[in-house]
Amino acid sequence: MELKDFLDEYKRALSMLKEDRLKVYRVKTPEEIKEGFVYETEYEGAPVLLLVANLEENFAEVVPLSFSWELATYYDYILEFEHPLRDTWIAQLDLATEIPKEILFQFNERGRIKEEDLRIIQSVLTDEGEI
Secondary structure, eight states: OOHHHHHHHHHHHHHHHTSOOOOOOOOOOGGGOOTTEEEEEEETTEEEEEEEEEEOSSEEEEEEEESOGGGOOTTEEEEEOOOSSOSEEEEEGGGOEEEEHHHHTTSEEEEEOOHHHHHHHHHHHTTSOOO
């Protein structure tokens, strides 16, 4: 597979996202934000998916997910997660950060990753393990 093929796949994926969709937002409570769940919003026509790896009282440690798994690096973790765009995703562990839970209230819940994947990601983020 050539770099041009990756670019064509990326453009095809983005064009699928430009379809007109009705956006419905529901206010969430802090208790509804859970570890292992993926939350999605859109930014400039592209999906933004955040995996909640760890929770504290007012903050969530999140890991961005990318659908361009072909471009994964040594610091990333590839996982399977069902989504209309594709089912293989990169958990970008080197970009993990803490955000206030309130930010996630405006995101849509997309589902949950496998418990085994969550434990591996949590282990790496706490420096107890390696990929």
